[in-house]
Amino acid sequence: MSKASSNLFTRVLKLGSALIGAIAVVGGLIGFLVAGIPGLTSALIGASLTLAFVTLTALSVWLGGKLPLGGFFGVVLGGWLVKIVGFALVIGALKGADFINGPVLFFTLVAAILGTLAVDSVLVLKARIPVIGD
Amino acid sequence: MDVTNIAALSGNLAVVGYGLAAVGPGIGVGLVVSKTIESIARQPELAAKLQVTMWLGIAFTEALALIGLATPFIFA
Numbered sequence: 567m568s569k570a571s572s573n574l575f576t577r578v579l580k581l582g583s584a585l586i587g588a589i590a591v592v593g594g595l596i597g598f599l600v601a602g603i604p605g606l607t608s609a610l611i612g613a614s615l616t617l618a619f620v621t622l623t624a625l626s627v628w629l630g631g632k633l634p635l636g637g638f639f640g641v642v643l644g645g646w647l648v649k650i651v652g653f654a655l656v657i658g659a660l661k662g663a664d665f666i667n668g669p670v671l672f673f674t675l676v677a678a679i680l681g682t683l684a685v686d687s688v689l690v691l692k693a694r695i696p697v698i699g700d
Numbered sequence: 701m702d703v704t705n706i707a708a709l710s711g712n713l714a715v716v717g718y719g720l721a722a723v724g725p726g727i728g729v730g731l732v733v734s735k736t737i738e739s740i741a742r743q744p745e746l747a748a749k750l751q752v753t754m755w756l757g758i759a760f761t762e763a764l765a766l767i768g769l770a771t772p773f774i775f776a
Contacts, residue, residue, distance in 0.1 A: 568748045623762055654769050661772050668773035675770050680764045687758040690756050695749050
């Protein structure tokens with residue numbers, strides 16, 4: 567993977583993490599006002615789940631890019647599969663827990679996912695990746 | 701008139717939702733990756749650029765999967 571691509575992924579990870587942190591703060595505040603302590607914990611769990619699962623995709627592409635092409639697709643697709651199964655297990659474990667407020671967790675998760683998608687799209691559109699590698 | 705059931709469905713309907721949340725994005729990611737491999741085979745010099753574009757495609761498809769899997773929190 568070229569230096570320009572590595573710079574892009576560093577920026578994506580930094581800005582994405584900052585945005586999810588901001589969403590955790592705002593979501594936690596709204597969740598606390600709406601549902602008390604369960605709302606606060608739900609917002610924090612939703613934001614941290616998004617941070618873990620969305621940034622793993624960027625990390626897998628970034629790290630996989632250092633491998634040959636077969637290794638790249640193996641890391642990206644294998645990581646995706648493991649991640650989705652892991653996410654389903656985490657959701658199954660959290661569902662019905664006492665300290666969770668379902669709607670707050672869901673809407674924090676959706677806001678964080680859409681926010682990181684927006685950040686990713688803007689950064690990729692602005693990125694200047696040369697055709698010729700380093 | 702007697703009503704006769706010829707087939708009965710039992711179990712949790714949410715499981716069907718989990719399945720659908722996996723099938724759609726699975727097809728989406730498969731298409732994105734297959735087209736990227738095809739493009740890299742045609743123009744290997746564009747691999748770095750195509751990998752980044754592919755990541756954006758995967759990120760969008762993955763968003764659907766994550767939102768779909770999290771719906772039990774509001775629909776349950």
